[in-house]
Amino acid sequence: MTETPRIWIIGASDGIGRELARQYAQEGARLILSARRMAALEELATRIGGAEIRPLDVADRASIEEAARAIAATGPVDRIVHLAALYDPGRIADLDPDKAAQIITVNLTGSFHIAQIGPRVLRAGGQIALCGSVAGYIGLPQGQIYSATKAGVINLAESLRAERADLDVRLICPGFVETRLTEKNDFKMPALIKPEEAATAIRKGLAGRRFEIHFPHRLTRSLKLVRALPYALSMRLTRRLSREDDT
Ligand SMILES: NC(=O)c1ccc[n+]([C@@H]2O[C@H](COP(=O)([O-])OP(=O)(O)OC[C@H]3O[C@@H](n4cnc5c(N)ncnc54)[C@H](OP(=O)(O)O)[C@@H]3O)[C@@H](O)[C@H]2O)c1
Numbered sequence: 001m002t003e004t005p006r007i008w009i010i011g012a013s014d015g016i017g018r019e020l021a022r023q024y025a026q027e028g029a030r031l032i033l034s035a036r037r038m039a040a041l042e043e044l045a046t047r048i049g050g051a052e053i054r055p056l057d058v059a060d061r062a063s064i065e066e067a068a069r070a071i072a073a074t075g076p077v078d079r080i081v082h083l084a085a086l087y088d089p090g091r092i093a094d095l096d097p098d099k100a101a102q103i104i105t106v107n108l109t110g111s112f113h114i115a116q117i118g119p120r121v122l123r124a125g126g127q128i129a130l131c132g133s134v135a136g137y138i139g140l141p142q143g144q145i146y147s148a149t150k151a152g153v154i155n156l157a158e159s160l161r162a163e164r165a166d167l168d169v170r171l172i173c174p175g176f177v178e179t180r181l182t183e184k185n186d187f188k189m190p191a192l193i194k195p196e197e198a199a200t201a202i203r204k205g206l207a208g209r210r211f212e213i214h215f216p217h218r219l220t221r222s223l224k225l226v227r228a229l230p231y232a233l234s235m236r237l238t239r240r241l242s243r244e245d246d247t
Pocket residue numbers: 010011012013014015016017034035036037038040056057058059082083084085086106131132133134135173174175176177178179180181182
């Protein structure tokens with residue numbers, strides 16, 4: 001990584017991405033900021049002392065292509081961090097099918113577009129990070145359709161890592177972070193952390209060597225353990241969570 005790396009953050013206008021942009025700017029990185037809301041990106045760019053702004057909608061492949069062309073025209077990128085996603089939790093029986101389709105398009109198809117188009121703007125050996133979630137580790141009650149898309153993103157990142165030895169492919173799996181995304185949760189979120197802590201964990205993880213950056217460990221390690229159990233045991237636990245929801 002160069003002294004002043006060029007970093008493209010997709011999903012930079014809010015939450016974890018916005019805080020990550022702020023921290024990388026403090027380190028002296030040259031930033032490219034993407035999301036749908038131009039005004040929020042401009043405000044952030046001003047606040048962090050300047051950045052290249054490339055608005056896009058990850059559900060609209062043409063807008064990603066256009067941004068990538070403009071970015072490539074001014075030189076290679078060292079790191080891409082793709083964080084854009086939508087969240088609308090609920091039980092499968094209650095889901096609005098149109099909303100569910102939109103979440104799949106933004107979270108999963110959007111990550112596929114970035115996995116395909118992103119490498120074109122990277123320097124040789126450059127880094128690309130996709131964002132899964134602990135919600136993608138194992139099916140829990142109330143988590144659909146978001147959790148299914150995050151399981152898909154985890155799988156996508158694993159495939160990209162296997163296929164692209166020429167790149168540094170990473171996977172980010174946060175636990176609960178206090179952003180507008182989790183404002184929708186009506187339950188007490190275990191091990192909830194602030195975006196500052198999440199962004200710091202991401203920066204440290206991406207500077208390290210591990211494929212998966214997951215945090216906070218007090219939550220992620222126990223969920224990994226549940227995932228590793230035989231279904232007969234893990235489903236006993238997840239059904240119990242479902243019954244607790246009913247009461
Ligand atoms: N917060 C948590 O507890 C948590 C836990 C696990 C995983 N994660 C993951 O972490 C990532 C960041 O989450 P967050 O909590 O920071 O969410 P957030 O505060 O809602 O921010 C999401 C970002 O994605 C952008 N975005 C949404 N739809 C987009 C689209 N179609 N095209 C381009 N940009 C789009 C939003 O900007 P615009 O609205 O301007 O487009 C915003 O900048 C997500 O991938 C999320 O799934 C979060």
